[in-house]
Amino acid sequence: MRNAEFDREEVLRAAMKAFMHKGYANTSMQELKKATGLHPGSIYCAFENKRGLLLAALEQYRLDRATEFEQFFANSHLTLDNLKSYLTNVVVECISCDSAQACLLTKALNEIAEQDSEIQQVISDNLSVLQQALAEKFEQAKAEKSINADKDCDHLARYFLMGIYGLRTFAHTHPEAKVLEQLAEQLYHDVSQ
Amino acid sequence: MRNAEFDREEVLRAAMKAFMHKGYANTSMQELKKATGLHPGSIYCAFENKRGLLLAALEQYRLDRATEFEQFFANSHLTLDNLKSYLTNVVVECISCDSAQACLLTKALNEIAEQDSEIQQVISDNLSVLQQALAEKFEQAKAEKSINADKDCDHLARYFLMGIYGLRTFAHTHPEAKVLEQLAEQLYHDVSQ
DNA sequence: CTCTATCTTGAATGTACATTCAAGATATCG
DNA sequence: CGATATCTTGAATGTACATTCAAGATAGAG
Secondary structure, eight states, X not given: OOOOSSOHHHHHHHHHHHHHHHOSTTSOHXXXXXXHOOOHHHHHHHHSSHHHHHXXXXXXXXXXXXXXXXXXXXXXXXXXXXXXXXXXXXXXXXXXXOGGGSOHHHHHHHHXXXXXXXXXXXXXXXXXXXXXXXXXXXXXXXXXXSSOTTOOHHHHHHHHHHHHHHHHHXXXXXXXXXXXXXXXXXXXXXXXX | OOOOOSOHHHHHXXXXXXXXXXXXXXXXHHHHHHHHOOOHHHHHHHHSSHHHHHHHHHHHHHHHHHHHHHHTTSSSSOHHHHHHHXXXXXXXXXXXXXGGGSOHHHHHHHHTGGGOHHHHHHXXXXXXXXXXXXXXXXXXXXXXXXXXXXXXXXXXXXHHHHHHHHHXXXXXXXXXXXXXXXXXXXXXXXXXX
């Protein structure tokens, strides 16, 4: 007889941002209340508890990232060039230094995955989806003759993803644009050559 | 008139292990008490507080890792081969899946660096030291003609370290030996070719 | 052996937190 | 324009935590 007043996606994006900024354990319900605009009771009603909010936020993150990913390839450029744009965008995010741009997946992976196998599984699945999507793009690039026919696209996707993880971590201590760009350049070279 | 009964290094290694396993915020003083064998009062007396214990543990970690690093090069092999051994060892640590082998630096960097600039600085300094040490080894490998004379050793060191960060994160979701070994193989190839 | 400075112990403290819940508000339906 | 199901509110609850502290233990000095 009455619908919830809040926008679920908006709330989840706010929660994401809070979790990315301060981590899971260090984000209190009071901060989540401020970030989402929802009172504790509403959060518990909608997401069961703080952990449920994280799980919902991880799912929203997956959806948002998948959409974003596809947009990089929704044009007529060579797939390999789009992969490069994707990588360049990672660097841009790292440089902007906005913690909101950190990767929720790797952050949560580091903080809690080891102690919560369900969350571990959710994150692993998320990352596998991204890896699979990358592998498909490399296959496409191979079909377009941009990369050598004897390359193993699954391996390329894993290596590319490993590089992105490394880049993100590296950026925490080395946020200088030039260095990150140079590293990305080499990574691109190593997967495309 | 009376000396402390505990062995400081032993206590710090136990604390490191606890922090690596559960993270900083999620490791309670009660767990630290169990892990170190020290009662709260003694911990506060020796390290001021929980944060002080982390700082001391980070310093011990740096010392231990520096010693370990040098041991990889304390032989008559080619420096480049020793770099490969070092990388192989990272993979072995990842595979062993013993959380005690995770990297305290990257773990702490992800969890708290953004909220505590002193800890951020300590970790950054630690990682810079490692990066510098790697750069020196690459210079040595260059002098031994193992790598091309026109290579930028600082860049190689950064790329190598980025790869190690990526490898460690990747291992969280992909602990299969074969995959990690293949990634390490490619990384080695890309820095030595 | 005695004295005292220092260390050890672990219960006590206050605080901050996640979670609950009952009262109040409001949209929708008849 | 009620009636009512559902949502919103935020103070109350209990718990778990980091930290403190005073009493007890013990090593070393004289």
